[in-house]
Amino acid sequence: MAPEIGLENKQGKLRLRLPRVIADGSLRYIYTGLPDTPENRKKAQVIAWQIEEDIRTGQLDPTLESYKQEFKPKTTVNKREPDLLELWVRFAEYKRPQLAVTTYEKDYIRKIPNHIKQLPAKKLTDAIAIRDYLLVNHSANTAKRVLIHLSACCKWAKDSGLIVHNPFTSMASTIRQPKTEVDIDPFTTAERDAILEAFRQHKPHYFPFVHFLFLTGCRTGEAIGLRWQHVNVDCSQITFCESFDSQLKIRKTTKTGTTRKFPCNQKLRELLLSVRPINSSPDSLVFYSPNGLPIDNGKFTNQVWRGCRSGQKVYKGLVTTLVDEGKVSRYRCPYNTSSPPRQFCWVKCLDINAAFFYVHPWF
Incomplete structure (x- = not known):
């Protein structure tokens, strides 16, 4: 029988007494250091x-x-909880395969990292202060x-075991945004004609590009990224399936991630045929900048369309000049060549045989 x-x-503290055969x-x-309480007696007895x-x-x-x-x-080691910026870096890497390149980069x-860096505090315990800021x-x-x-970042971090609580849950839902109506502000027919004539006279290289924007209503990036493989042989149809991001190159x-088949009326066909090289490569762009590179949307807007100052150099924008001359009522960016909403196809129907879903009030 084993000794007990x-x-x-x-002196009020519990100790274990070993048999003499052991020590x-x-x-x-063995001094436990525990006060003599029923709970501590149970622990010592075990x-x-x-x-x-x-x-x-014998062990x-x-x-x-x-x-x-x-x-x-x-002794418990308090594990430092990562701050918002650390969590965001890991979250962004997790999301990367699921995002478009432009969404990930921009x-x-x-x-979002720039917003986080500007916060006065970055700990999760400061969530309320972050919201207020x-x-x-x-x-x-x-x-x-x-x-x-x-x-979303903190939910992922909680699910991944990086944090124990998401302090931002439902926080955004408490913010009420003022209701505003979408202001569709397209150019009038006279304004469009004035803009096209100004490009024809002063920036002829960009005239086909701007004319194309007005005729199709496509996004600027879609026009910049358009290649001849996206235009059929007789220029009667365009496939919009790509866009070019000038900032990220x-x-x-x-x-929208969708491909659109766009039928061309006679005016649009003539425009495309006039700029198509005799031996065009399918990978060649339809529209180029004057130096033979893809059109830079930012430079086109700032230097050609609106105008700006860059160092000592001043660029007089064509549309801004037309506003000053009273030929355009107010400045609008190139994006407005494609208003109103694009769920309608509203290219100018000069060819009465061309079928379109909707005709913009211009025409």
Whole structure:
């Protein structure tokens, strides 16, 4: 029969007493350091039974250290919780395969990280202060969008075991945005004609490009990225399936991710035929910049369309000049060549035999 381990009270603290066959003198005692309470007696008794079992099976730790360790205070290492920027970097990498390249580069690598870097605090415990800062320093729409992204990031981090709580849950839903009607502001027929005539006279290289925008209503990036492989042999149909991002210098799918078959009327066919090289390569662009490169949307808008100052050089924009001359009522960006909403096909129907879904009030 294995010797029993005694449980004693020594000056209000519990200690274990080992049999003399195991240890002698002061070595017989394991001081638990625990006050003599019913709960602590249960804990000490469990260790005493473990020692008795180890003696019986010949597995006793002769140093007794493993038993003494059971009574020492457990030291917990507080794991530092990652801050918002650290979480966002990992979240962005997780989302990367699921995103369009432009969305990843512009929103996940630039826009949202820049917002986070400007925050006065970046700890998750500062979520309320972060929300208030965004509302004070940005529009309700921007604050709401940033909070939606931060909540998605923290939800992923919680699901991944990186944090225990998502402090941004439902926070964006409490933000009310002012209701505004979409202001569709297309150019009038007279304004369109004035713009085309100005390009014909002063920037003839860009005239076909601008004319194409007005005739098709496509997005600027779709026109810039258009290649001859997207135009059929007789220029009677265009396939819009790609767009070119001038900022990132990359090709991508259209904004909606869909491919559109666009029938060409006679005026559009004549335009395409007039700019198509005799031996055009399918991969060649339909429209180029004056130096033979893809048109840079930013430079075209700033230097040709609107006008700007770059260092000592001043660029007089054609549309801004037309506004000054009273030929265009107010400045609108190139995007307005494609208003109103694109779910309608509203190219100018000069060819009465051409079938279209909708004709813009211009025509």
